[in-house]
Amino acid sequence: MADALSIGTLAKATGTKVETVRWYERVGLLPAPARTRGNYRSYGRAHLDRLSFIRRARDLGFTLAQLRGLLLLADQRDRSCEEVDAIARTHLGEVERKIADLQALRRELADIIDRCGHGTVADCRIIEALSPPPAGAR
Amino acid sequence: MADALSIGTLAKATGTKVETVRWYERVGLLPAPARTRGNYRSYGRAHLDRLSFIRRARDLGFTLAQLRGLLLLADQRDRSCEEVDAIARTHLGEVERKIADLQALRRELADIIDRCGHGTVADCRIIEALSPPPAGAR
DNA sequence: CCTTGACCCTATAGTTGCTACAGGCCCCAT
DNA sequence: ATGGGGCCTGTAGCAACTATAGGGTCAAGG
Numbered sequence: 001m002a003d004a005l006s007i008g009t010l011a012k013a014t015g016t017k018v019e020t021v022r023w024y025e026r027v028g029l030l031p032a033p034a035r036t037r038g039n040y041r042s043y044g045r046a047h048l049d050r051l052s053f054i055r056r057a058r059d060l061g062f063t064l065a066q067l068r069g070l071l072l073l074a075d076q077r078d079r080s081c082e083e084v085d086a087i088a089r090t091h092l093g094e095v096e097r098k099i100a101d102l103q104a105l106r107r108e109l110a111d112i113i114d115r116c117g118h119g120t121v122a123d124c125r126i127i128e129a130l131s132p133p134p135a136g137a138r
Numbered sequence: 139m140a141d142a143l144s145i146g147t148l149a150k151a152t153g154t155k156v157e158t159v160r161w162y163e164r165v166g167l168l169p170a171p172a173r174t175r176g177n178y179r180s181y182g183r184a185h186l187d188r189l190s191f192i193r194r195a196r197d198l199g200f201t202l203a204q205l206r207g208l209l210l211l212a213d214q215r216d217r218s219c220e221e222v223d224a225i226a227r228t229h230l231g232e233v234e235r236k237i238a239d240l241q242a243l244r245r246e247l248a249d250i251i252d253r254c255g256h257g258t259v260a261d262c263r264i265i266e267a268l269s270p271p272p273a274g275a276r
Numbered sequence: 277c278c279t280t281g282a283c284c285c286t287a288t289a290g291t292t293g294c295t296a297c298a299g300g301c302c303c304c305a306t
Numbered sequence: 307a308t309g310g311g312g313c314c315t316g317t318a319g320c321a322a323c324t325a326t327a328g329g330g331t332c333a334a335g336g
Contacts, residue, residue, distance in 0.1 A: 008283065018284085019324060027322090038331050040284055060243050064322070085254045092247040099240045102233055105199055109230045116223045146312065156313085157295060165293090176302050178313060202293070 005043040014051045021051065029054055029067065062091060143181040152189045159189065167192055167205065200229060 011018045024030040030051055033041045050071075057067050066087055073084050149156045162168040168189055171181045188209075195205050204225055211222050 006284080017324075020322085022285095023323060036331095038284080040331075058322090060246065061240075081254055085251060088247055088251050088254070092244065092251065095240055095244050095247060099237060099244065102237045102240070106230065106233050106237065108198060109226060109233060113223060113226050113230060116219055116226070144312080155295075158293085160314095161294060174302095176313085178302080196293090 003045055007041045010043045010048060010051060013048060014055050016051065016055055024054060029064065061095065141183055145179045148181045148186060148189065151186060152193050154189065154193055162192060199233065204229065
């Protein structure tokens with residue numbers, strides 16, 4: 001083949017660690033490639049595409065389980081788009097919830113830092129803010 | 139002692155699972171308490187306070203490593219507050235980065251869902267959108 | 277031609293922050 | 307004295323990798 005890639009080359013091309021590539025293979029996300037005479041993995045274009053897909057989806061926060069679902073759908077191209085859409089929608093909901101949670105957290109942290117008097121730890125308001133909340137407040 | 143708590147009572151009071159309390163002890167976040175004649179853990183007020191602190195900081199997303207730093211500082215009350223402030227600020231930065239990432243992700247998912255007609259996977263843009271990035275980006 | 281060193285192989289253990297058993301004690305009320 | 311809670315230790319499991327040990331392979335330089 002014109003484009004036979006070693007695992008290291010594939011890893012570099014996709015911003016993945018070699019060990020992670022092997023791990024994706026072991027858990028069935030990336031199909032096992034052909035081997036060279038010396039038992040080295042030999043990847044082709046399809047592997048590069050698929051690994052790019054995997055990495056991108058991971059970056060976007062899809063779990064490996066969701067990813068498996070997407071890949072299964074991608075492999076059966078006559079299937080309805082609705083299932084893929086549903087997965088994406090579910091994920092969008094989760095993302096929005098995460099954003100809201102983090103924004104609340106950010107406000108709280110900012111408040112805490114705001115109150116830090118830069119004195120000694122003894123009167124540090126950060127420690128204070130993290131200390132047990134008043135009874136009844138939680 | 140007037141306020142000797144069993145592990146179960148302590149756990150309930152702080153919204154922690156019993157196993158988690160023991161685990162905090164094993165990893166050195168919560169000091170090992172005295173034991174009763176029957177070898178039960180017996181906690182006092184100090185443990186309650188410290189565990190509340192731990193739980194609150196965990197809720198705010200501090201890692202156990204950061205927590206260890208905070209607790210170490212909290213124990214040295216004549217130290218400057220600046221280190222505490224720095225830990226909190228670092229954490230705030232991380233939180234803000236995550237929010238930005240998630241907002242980018244949200245945009246992307248919304249676009250994807252938007253473009254997804256209800257045809258077959260063959261023209262589903264979700265798969266496409268997550269396929270290998272343009273040549274220049276690799 | 278042979279050696280060196282970068283790469284690759286498998287297998288296994290470690291990471292973070294818990295959670296969930298399994299197989300036993302202990303304690304209190306009935 | 308017995309039944310059921312709660313407690314004890316120790317171990318294994320979850321995601322999603324990461325890192326190590328102990329080797330084999332390959333291409334280039336001396």
